[in-house]
Amino acid sequence: MTATAAAAPPQPVPVPVAARPVAVRLRRARPGLLVCGGVLTVVLLVQGWNTAGFPALGDDEGTYLAQAWAVQHGKGLAHYTYWYDHPPLGWIQLALVTWIPSLVSPGALSVAPMRYAMLPAAGASAVLLYVLARRLGLRRWAAGLAMALFGLSPLAVVLQREIFLDNIAVLWILLAFCLAASPRRHLWHHFGAGLAAAAAVLSKETMLVVLPALLVTMWQHSHRDTRKFAVTGAVTACTLAGLAYPLFALLNDELLPGPGHVSLVDGITYQMSRPGSGFLLDPGSGAHAVLHSWLYYDRLLPLGGLAAAVALVAAARWSRTGRALLGPALTVVILALVALRPSGYLPAMYVIQLLPFLALALAGAAASVAGALLRGRKRPAVGRAAVGLLAAAAAVLVVPRWWDGNRPALTADANSGYRAAVHWLRDSGHVPDPARTRVLADDAVWLDLVHAGYRPGTGAIWFYKADLDPAVARTLPHGWRDVDYVVASPTVRRDAATLPVVRAALEHSRAVASFGEGEDRIEIRRIGPTEKESRWH
Structure with a gap:
């Protein structure tokens, strides 16, 4: 050993994030907390204002709330015969949310006032979307943009107010993605992602088609040495939790069809054999009417988010942003392909499942374009000016439209x-x-x-x-x-x-x-x- 080597000072050992003092971590997280908290405040104000007055009350909302009422009062899983139309976890959670206000005022347990129960779900989903965006590598401004797109689009403001199982399922699937993209790569995080995914599917069964995209995100963010264990554990946790539904039917002797009782197989058969809504792009189809109702409220998020998701999937091999957002972008593509099936039934609330991933894809594409413009070293001022002009142009085009689109939600009384x-x-x-x-x-x-x-x-x-x-x-x-x-x-x-x-x-x-x-x-x-x-x- 040489004298020079012997005199070399020891290298500092990096301190794990979890071992740092709480004050240091809070100080470093302060800018992100300010961005997330500021956007969340605006989202909650817009979505909570006049939520009982607009949109018009829907029969589906009343059904889910009545089923929650039945759970609260020990009358089974539904206010009538439960026939396995949907897994019951969604309205069981709704029963837990509405339990306290129903104790204070039993008469308040009706659709219009209980829409406020959706506000915590919308806020939690918005926060989870911000966390997911940050874990996938987006900067704070881009994560805040995704949050704003998700929470302030007129389409989102209308649909996230309503008592739909999709809003509850979205919260769980976002939690699953956040756990799958955990920077600590802990095996228990991946098991938790599997459980959260099962909760999403048991809240709304159509979330089942999103699971392949979740596995892509988990594969990308798991450690190479433990990847097989992580993915196997997540799949096992999701499967075992999901089997609780058919097991419940089996224990009630309602798994298979038979005389004098409902069955899970009959419920699935009905859902799969429902008359289709037609081809989405056929002007005379029911699916096209549903699409038109979505675009009536907002064109930017559905169309812009879909285009961004397709571009991110196509650029995943050579674009860092595309590779990082591959899982959410695949989610958009998969759900869009399912909606395009001519034989499938397309309900109006289906787009709720797409909204957070459309917002994330659109914010990711904006971050990619901004990054490309700012990376020019020869003329950085030109890049910054271009980004500013693009941002100003987007604001001029979008803000007035969204203001007009959200005005009925804030002022109209449809009920x-x-x-x-x-x-x-x-x-x-x-x-x-x-x-x-x-x-x-x-x-x-x-x-x-x-x-x-x-x-x-x-x-x-x-x-x-x-x-x-x-x-x-x-x-x-x-x-x-x-x-x-x-x-x-x-x-x-x-x-x-x-x-x-x-x-x-x-x-x-x-x-x-x-x-x-x-x-x-x-x-x-x-x-x-x-x-x-x-x-x-």
Whole structure:
């Protein structure tokens, strides 16, 4: 050993992040916390403002909330016969969220006020998206941009307010991606990602198609020496947790079809055999109408995010950003391909599952373009000027459109008709004995009727069940003649064509009150004594 080597000072040993003092870590994280906290505050204000007034209440929202009510009150997994239409974890979580406000005010457990339960889910999803963007290598401004795109797009503001299982599933899948991209590469993080992925699928089953993209992210971020263990553990954890659903059906003797009971196989068969919405790009198809409704609110996030995702996947081999965002970009591509199936059913809430990944892809593409412009060493000032001009142009094009798109969500009252109809049936004295009155209504007002004293299931009747549930049909031996009122909302009028009892009830009733105008009106229709006399002859 030489004297020079012997005199060399010892190299400092790097201190692991977890071992650093909390004050040091907080100081280093302060800029990111400010960005994330600032954007989150704006997102929560925009999404929380007037959430009970806009958009119009939906039957699906009422169904999920009524199922949560059934869980809270020990009435099983649904307010009617649970027929395995969706895994129940989504509304079980909703029951936990709405449990405290329902204790304080049982009458508040109805769709409009309980939309505020979606606000924590939206905020948590936005924070997880920021964390994921940072873990995938995006700078703070780009992560904040992804968060803003996800939370402030008019399309997101409308759909994330509504009580949809997709909003809960998105939170879990974002958590799974964050754990899969953990910088510590801990095996337990990957197992946790598998459990979170299972929770996403059990909240909304369509999340199953996203799992291959999650595995890509996990493969990229796992350590080479432990990669096989990490991926195997995640897959095992996800599979074992997911098997709880068919195991539940098996233990209830409802796994396979049979006489006199529902079954998981029947539920899956129904979902797979539902009439398709047609080809997404066919102007005459139902799927195209759904696409048009999305683009009505916002074109930037769906179209720009899809283009960015395709570009990132194509550039994954030679672009660092494309390689880092390959998993989220693949998620967009996979979900878009599923939506393009002509034989598939495309619901309006399907795009919720795409929103965070569209925002992340668009922010990643913007970061890639900005980085390319700023890397020019000969004329860095020109690059900075170009980035500034592009940012200003984007703001000029997007901000006014989003301002106009979000204005109805912040100011309009689309639910005054529902409130007036419930008041008429509950507080006005028009129905002297709700406990002995039978009302057909959609699930948007079902819980309101239950709180008003109508018997759940046989007094307040979800209109579909009058035709489709044998247990309810047995309580209506004379069909429509056993019904007293019909709350004819747009949903009831639209779907009555395929429901004989509901259609006959509408045909043999007269409007005694009407709230709103045009196709959006809510009518209360009375089946009068003259029509009901025929049951006795």
